[in-house]
Amino acid sequence: MFGRVLAWSGRHGKLMDGLRVAPLAVFCLFMAVPYGANGPFDNGSLYIGVPGYLVLCVALIVPLLWRRDRPLTVFAILSLTCFAQWLAKIDPMPADIAVLVALYSVALRCTSRWAIAAGAVAEIGVLLVMVHWNAPTFSLFFSGSILVVTVWLMGLYASTRRRYMESLEERAERAERERDQQARIAATAERTRIARELHDVVAHNVSVMVVQADGAGYAIDRDPDQARQAVHNISKTGREALAEMRRLVGVLREDGSDRTDYTPQPGLGQLEELVRGAGVPARLRVGGPPGELPEGQQLAVYRIVQEALTNALKHGGPGVHALVELQYGGRELVVRVTDDGRGAMAPRSPDGHGLVGMRERVGMYGGAVSAGPRTGGGFEVLARLPVPGTRAA
Known part of the structure; x- marks a missing residue:
């Protein structure tokens, strides 16, 4: 109430x-x-x-x-x-x-x-x-001053208390966000570990299938029964590998549900929606004629911008603004995300993996990424990805 x-x-x-x-x-x-x-x-x-x-x-x-x-x-x-x-x-x-x-x-x-x-x-x-x-007289001035000072101190006390309550609310919200984020990171790390183990199992099964297929090829003329047994083993091992692959895909699902998500992965077409929906005021600026990029590379650009805007919201401080720039042209696509936040003064999270994830995504396509405080204040994330259509030119 x-x-x-x-x-x-x-x-x-x-x-x-x-x-x-x-x-x-x-x-x-x-x-x-x-x-x-x-x-x-x-x-x-x-x-x-x-x-x-x-x-x-x-x-x-x-x-x-x-x-x-x-x-x-x-x-x-x-x-x-x-x-x-x-x-x-x-x-x-x-x-x-x-x-x-x-x-x-x-x-x-x-x-x-x-x-x-x-x-x-x-x-x-x-x-x-x-x-x-x-x-x-001094007594009259003192009496009037007491009233003024009392009102003034009441205002200062109320201001201090209001700022203190706002800081408590901000800390509680930040702690809740960090708790949820740590839970997601822990779950992702565990899923990744399980996925690696299942990947080893699937790789072993595929290797067995290759060996069995080679043996069947050699024995198909000399010993049809042995070749038939090898084909049977290939079929059995293939079904086992397929079952393990389903488990692997299920582990990698974030929601852990049994439903298959057929929603297309985000790409460059969803960047404007991402920028508008960011927790910080942000603008999108595109330069040069847009080129055709593979879906995987578009997803990498999307995730880089998403991670950079998340970092600006988390570490930029109050009143931070961000600018997302995409520059086409030549043999590479330049993605730059800058903000006017606290920059070098922002606290660093010792267990953050955002920059590592960016490097892994960009490294898959032969690009490079850098991130750090700007000299004039704020923070900058800069990624360069080769454009497949012009790389061979």
Whole structure:
């Protein structure tokens, strides 16, 4: 229930801001009657009447509706309004509390530098009020400062707590992603080990089939019965090899299901969808006339871009952007994935296998890949793959 209330308040921010400001507006409206009943004062201040009082209250309270999106602007507007009120020698009114509300918003949502500046402006306001309307004494200044500092510290505390909770949420999400990734890596490693063992079994069976076939070829004229037995052994060994091959394919399936996946593997045609669906804002740029690539080589390019974007999301830090570039022309296809993240400052995962996988895929086609921080900041993955149609030219 509480979570739904928070979600609803997040979707209706302006309405919630209005509800928070409503008590101050009602209090100022209630105080309009005493203000009008007191009439002009004899202390030399300017009496603006109830209409002027209401106009000034509106000028001080309405900007608070935008303090969530523009806290600095709202604080500046209210500070200037109160300064104009001081210059016009208008007595303090309940709506002046809006400056403290704006100060709280600045301390909550802005950097420490702006929070300190806003606190200093509020302190100057306390001093001006004392000089203009009261005999300045240290005790009065101290009392006013206590109120300002209390509001300021409350905003700083709320800001620190909010950042701390956001960091906890980010760590929890990162830990969950890393846990799932480690589980997938462990499962993949185990499947790979089993696949190697089954590969050895299949290779042995095929070798036996070759030997039996050679023997049958030699004995088919001299000893038909021996040749017939050899063909029978070939058939039996072939069925066993086929069964082991099915087990091998089943082990290599990621989902471990018995259903065969006939979906085509992704290629260059799916790169734009991959870039749009990446967890980081990314753009795809293609240069040169696209050439025809084998499906396996297209899959290698797709996986390289996928791994590079995953690394940018994992290690680039907040606000990272990525650029995927494909350059056709000549005898090779150049794939470059760059980001503007933390680069050399990004933490390195000791058990990461992304770069190894990239090198294996590119090495299958006689290409090369490099990855590392950029001199101007960020990270770059650069892969060069030969184009089969032009390599022999």
